[in-house]
Ligand SMILES: Nc1ncnc2c1ncn2[C@@H]1O[C@H](COP(=O)(O)OP(=O)(O)OP(=O)(O)O)[C@@H](O)[C@H]1O
C-alpha cells in the first residue's frame with residue numbers, strides 16, 4: 521500500500537535539502553554566466569592564444585563528465601594543499617563546467633547575427649563598444665534565452681551529482697530518507713515532485729522573459 | 736540644400752585572394768551629383784560602393800571624400816586609425832539591399848540611435864530629430880513600430896531616415912529596391928528622388944533603369960571588375976557604343992518585357 525503519510529512527511533527533509541540544490545545550481549549558473557562571457561570573449565578574440573585557450577577550456581569541460589570533474593576537484597585540491605569547504609568546491613566546479621556550455625551558447629547566438637547588423641552600425645560611425653552593447657548583445661542575449669533556461673534546468677538535475685562530495689542535496693537526502701523509512705517509492709516520488717516544481721518554475725520564468733524581450 | 740561631398744576614385748584595385756574584383760577603377764563624382772552603377776551580377780558594383788566608406792578594404796589606389804583619403808593615412812601607406820575612419824563615416828550614409836534595421840528597436844530608436852551614440856546628442860533632442868527624419872520619408876505615423884511590423888518599403892524608408900538623420904554629405908545605396916515587392920519600389924525611389932533634388936551626392940547601385948535614366952547625372956557601367964564606361968544616362972542607356980553594354984541592356988529588356 522502506498523503510504524500517503526510517508527509521502528507527505530518526506531517533503532520536510534527533502535525541501536530542507538533542496539536549499540543546496542537551489543544554491544549549487546543557482547550560484548553555478550550565475551558564476552557560469554560570468555565565466556562563460558569571458559570564455560566567449562576569448563573565443564571571439566582576434567588574439568590567437570586566447571582563442572586556443574577558450575577552445576581547450578570548452579573541449580575539456582564538455583568532454584569530461586561533471587561527476588568526474590567533481591571527484592577530481594575533491595581529491596586534487598587537498599593534494600596541492602588547498603582546503604576549501606565541499607560546498608565551495610562543488611559550486612566552483614559546477615560553475616566552471618556550466619561556463620563551457622554557456623560560452624558556446626553565446627558564441628552561437630553572436631555568430632548567428634547577420635553581418636549587416638554590425639555593418640549598419642559601422643556605416644554610421646558607431647564605435648565598437650556601442651556596437652556590442654547596443655546592437656550585438658541585446659539581440660544575442662534574447663536569442664540565447666531558451667538555450668540558457670534549458671542549461672539551467674539541466675544544471676538543477678545535474679546538481680544531484682554534488683552529493684559525491686558529501687553535500688546533502690535532494691537526491692542524497694531522499695536516499696537517506698528511503699533507508700530510514702523503508703519506503704523508497706514514496707520518498708523518491710516526493711523528490712521527483714520537488715525537482716519538477718523547481719524546473720516548471722524555471723521554465724515559466726523563461727517563457728515570461730522570452731515574452732517580455734520579444735520584439 | 737545640403738552641403739555635399741565630392742568623391743574621387745583613383746586606380747582602385749581590390750583582390751579577394753587571387754580573385755581580382757576591382758581593376759584600376761577611376762571615377763570622379765562632383766558634389767551634388769547622382770551616379771548610378773549598373774552592370775551584370777558579380778561585376779563588382781557592391782564591392783566598389785563599399786570601398787567608398789571602407790566597409791570593404793581596397794588594396795591599392797585612392798578613394799578621396801572631399802579630397803580626403805579614406806581608409807589609409809597615405810596612399811599605399813598604413814591604415815588610418817579606427818577613430819578617424821569613424822569620423823569620416825559619419826558624413827557618409829549607406830542604405831543596404833536588406834535594410835539592416837535593428838530589429839530590437841522601434842523605427843524611432845533605429846533613427847535616434849546614431850544621433851545618441853555617435854553624435855552624442857541628448858535622448859530628447861535625438862528623438863526630435865529622428866522624428867523629423869521619419870516625417871520626411873513619410874513615416875511620421877509609424878515611429879513606434881518595430882521593423883517586423885513594417886512593410887519592406889517602409890523598412891527601407893526607415894533605413895534612409897536613419898542615414899539622413901546623421902546629416903551626411905554623401906549617400907551610398909546598394910540596390911535599395913531589389914528586395915522589395917514591385918508595388919513598393921516607387922515609394923522608396925520617390926524618397927531618393929527628393930534627396931537628389933536637395934543636392935545630395937548619391938552613388939546608387941541599381942537595376943532600376945528608369946531611375947538611372949531620369950534621376951542620374953551619370954551612369955557607370957561595370958563588368959568583370961572593370962569600369963567599362965561612365966557617361967550621361969542617354970549615352971549609356973539609349974545609344975551605347977560598347978557591345979558589352981548593348982548586350983547587358985538587351986538581356987535587361989528581354990527580362991522586363993512580356
Ligand atoms: N567576401 C568575398 N570573398 C570572395 N569573393 C567575393 C567576396 N565578395 C564579393 N566577392 C566576389 O567579387 C565579385 C564582385 O562582387 P560584388 O558583390 O561586388 O558584385 P555585384 O556587382 O554587386 O553583383 P550583384 O549584382 O549580384 O550584387 C563577385 O565575383 C563575387 O563573387
Ligand SMILES: [Mg+2]
Nearest residue numbers: 780781782910
Ligand atoms: Mg551587389
